[in-house]
Amino acid sequence: MNSKKTQTSAETDILEAAKRIFQLKGMEGARMQEIADEAGINKALLHYYYRSKQLLFEAVFKNAFMLLAPQLNKVLNDDSSLFDKITNFSHNYISFVVKHPYLPNFIIQELNRNPEFILKLTSDKHFPSIGKFKKQVEENVVAKIIRPIKPEQLFINLFALNIFPFIASPLLKGFLGINNCDFNDLIEERKTEVASFIINAIKV
Template identity: 65%
Template sequence: MAKAKDKNTEELILNAAKNVFQSKGMDGARMQEIADHAGINKAMLHYYYRSKQLLFEAVFKNAFSLLAPQLNAVLNDDSSIEDKVRNFTANYISFISQHPYLPTFVIQELNRNPEFILNMKDSQGFPNLKKFKNQVKNEVDMGLIKPISAEQLFMNIMSLNVFPFVARPLLMAFTSTDNDTYQQLLDNRKTEVADFIINAIKIS
């Protein structure tokens, strides 16, 4: 029973922290507010996480651990580059639609503590581009896609998928859309982004 209770308490803390970090950012979040949202006292919160930084890292790792294996699986399966682009885009947009705070977390932490992200590179499940790089080169050499480096292609994929989530308020203002309409635009991007990239690299 104790283990189940501990696990439930930690889940309450992580969910509360996720919501507070999302609305207040890392610098604006307060441990007392997170404790209040979790329905526990501050001493209990500090028992689980001694500092706000450790709690932030736990929330980030928890979310990233759900996304990274999915992306890694797509990058390293035996499908074509075209299928990889489609599957990567669909998986990423679906996941981030359910965890909209994650891209902002990454940007905030890259600016505030770049070493933390770099240290995650060696963690289990972190996306590995080795196979993707070899496959892009092979498909270029075979004349299946236009000459492009795997690094540039991957950055194009990430940029077109990430930016609409990071800049959501700005793009909603530019496009004069409400939340429901903008979410539909994001859902449509599961195919729109893939088609755009594929049409840009595919040899007719």
């Protein structure tokens, strides 16, 4: 029992240390020795749990994403109205990324560097489905609640408007001439701003 508990604790420490190093230096810049030092273990023990930096990176990525996936899946497939769904998606996504700011850049890194891993991730049974969301959009168009729009385009708009500020944060701070504190305030406002913008754009 104690051995199993220690093993779980060690693995958690490794993942947390790796998350901090990857966030700071990215996949290419991170070193296994740095991660071992950050976790307070030797490099041999790190390699016992994760044979390569790639496997460790994938574990950190999947661990974080699988915290978000159930939330998004629930929002996209519950029985709320389309407008509530758009509002809840923005609020949940932004709240999550504020707590895990490295995740959007992880996704971009992996899309460019290792598309096979992304394919593996999307084939996971827990990966969010937008089937119900698409059906709701189509029904709302027919009922003339919203203007004609393809569900896929609406989802891309929703996703892009929520994710872009996190990916481009240094550039946006420069354009807007604001500091981290001001930027965080803007991000907090976007929990409702994005949804309001989209809903006002599509409603009849």
